[in-house]
Each structure stands twice: as C-alpha cells, then as structure tokens.
Amino acid sequence: METRRNITTNTVGFCLLPSELIQYIIANLVLPDIFVLRTVNKFITSVISDRDFVRDYNIRSSSATWLFVYKKRWHRDAMLHGFTDCSNRWFGILIADVLRSVVPPGEDLYFLTAAGNYFLFALNTSQQVISVNPMTKTVKKIPPSPLGRRGTSSWRRSGIKLLSGSDSFRFLFAELYEDYPTLFVYSSDTDKWRSIRAGERETDNEIPRGNIKTESDFIYLSVVNGQSESILIAVGVEDFDRPVVVRPRFDGGGIERFAVGFSSGHTSDRFHVYGDGNMMIVRSDSSNGDTDRRVRMLKGVELWGMSQSGRQWELVSRVPEGLIEEIKKPYGVMMGCVMLKNGTFRAVLMSNYEGVWDIIWLCYDTEEKIWSWVPLPDCKMKNSNMAGITFSSGLTLA
Structure with missing residues (x-):
C-alpha cells in the first residue's frame, strides 16, 4: 500500500511540472x-x-543504434534483450505472448534481423519466417520465398537486409540460384516476393564506390565469402531492378585457417564477419600459450573495405593494441555482426567461455579515424541459450 501511495504521489508531482519540461524529459x-x-x-x-511529439521523437530516435540479442529460455518464455547507445542499461522485451498465436509449442526460433519496429525470426521446424512488431503486438507469417521453405541454418546474416517504414517493411536476401547471384525481395505491402538475377558489370563505374569512406545509397549483400574472393550483390536502396555483381579479392589470407561469421576455438586462427560491404577480421591464438586449442584469446581486430574499383578488399584500420588489451578475454566460441551507419562502423563480438557470455561493442569513426569501445553492463545471460544477435535502427512511436 505504501509503495502504491508513493507512485501516485510522484506521478502527481511530475504532472505539475511545466508541460514543456515534461515533454523534454519524456523525449x-x-x-x-x-x-x-x-x-x-x-x-x-x-x-x-x-x-x-510523436514526429519529433521519431526523428530523434531514428539516429539511435540498438543492439538486440535473442535469448531462449528452455521451454519457457522467449525474451529479446536490447541495448542502445543512448542509454546505459539493457531492456527486456517479452515476445512470448505475441508469438503464441502463430508459433506452436516446441518450435525452434532463430532471430534473423531487425529494423525499426520490425523483427524477423526463422522457424527451424516449419522452415518459415515470421515478422514481429513488439510495439503493436502483431505477428505475421511471411510466405515462402521462390527458393521454398528454409531452415535456420540456411540464412546468412551478411546476405540479408531488412528495410522498414512506419507501417511496412521490405526483406532482402541474396543467394546463388541456378549458378547466378540472385536478389530476392519481399514487400509486406504486397505480401509477395520478387527475384532479380544480378548482372555482371562491364565497367568499374557501374557500381557505387565500395570504400568505407564513401558511404552511398546502395546496399551490399554477401552471396559467397571464400578465403581469397567474395561475391556480393550491390543494389540501390530505392531501385531493386538492377542489382550488380561485385567480386572483391582478398590477398591477406596466407595459410591461416579461418571461419566465416562464427568461430569455435579449435578450428580457426581468424574469422571473418561481413556486412554493408565491409569485412571485419578477428585474429586469435591459444590462450596464454595453452596447447588446448578449444580456448582462444583475442589478439587483433581489423576493418577491411572494398577498393575504389570494388575488385579488392583493402585494409582500412586496425583496433589499437591498447584497446585490444582492454577488451580481450579467453573464449571458446565467438560470433559477430557489423553495420555501417552515418559514417560510423559498428561491430559486435559475442563470445562464450565456460557458459558465460561476453559482448564487445566497437565503433570506428570513418571521418576522425578513431576507434572507441562501448562498455556494456552485464547482460546476465550465463548458461542461456542464445539464438541471434543484430544491430538495428531506432525504435519509433506508432
């Protein structure tokens, strides 16, 4: 009763403030x-x-960057955890009630990507994709793509992109189809898919400059990432009809073993994470000289972008050794995701060591050429079953 009285008293006092101050605080x-x-x-x-207020808030919110992690509780409620660079704590978003209407008990969900208020999940058993809007508490089944139903292992983070509007979204992904790089586009407005075969460029001027310093109105989706060469599709943000194939080569491989997007300690000395036409290379070695290769220690992070011609991967910057010393920890497995937005490259490395999850958020200002580290509070996910991590644009008011 006393707690209830205090809440009521505080609320009344807050409402007595000038309206301009109230709006400023809430905004x-x-x-x-x-x-x-x-x-x-x-x-x-x-x-x-x-x-x-809604208009002004959404304008400000659109510049924020969120990191979302999907946490599955064993046979219990599903939870999205979100952290924004505008705050200093994690936010929990319960989605179990929203999912219950379309997701049968026992279904295995994987968090694919997010943009604005839309979140996409892949269902492994039924091999479907659903969109979830936690703000409006709505969920929608997306019809199978022209490639048919797909399990969670078929989706590659670097090959997908979600573009959101106020009440609609478009989902893009790239794959080799009949040996040709192909762009697949779903629109929630029409509830239909389109497939467009990407063309081979004839000159270097046919694509936007891929270099990280010249961010453009184009989307890059990874099709294939090999040890010495990548295949990407470049497509205009507003024009999906003329996707172009880009084939940057990588000469910095040597004979080291490597993995793409996910590294387990006993299989790789480095792994590559791709996104938005850029590549992050994470280099590791045995922890403290330990011969047990299942335990690794981060020793370096590099950012690579495409050359001006788009035909070569070029080193942009390395994380300074002093910062590496601050963030490195032993790990058994590691995954990552990257995003380029408004001239800032953002990277997240999520690792696990003896059941404890650790998340490293790094930023690189492409104008100032400065690396920074965003310390994250403890996400309290020890021994949790993690099933997806992604960056996203800001949440908005309906």
Missing part, C-alpha cells in the same frame, strides 16, 4: 520506458500521443 527516454510511462495516467498518455 529523452528510450521507447521501452515510454511504453511503461504512458500507462501511468491519462495526462502523460496524451503528451506521448500528441502528433507533434
């Missing part, structure tokens, strides 16, 4: 907090529902 909150706050009373709900 600086992240969306999960706003959703909680708008249930307090009608006055605060009216402030949050005001059209001008």
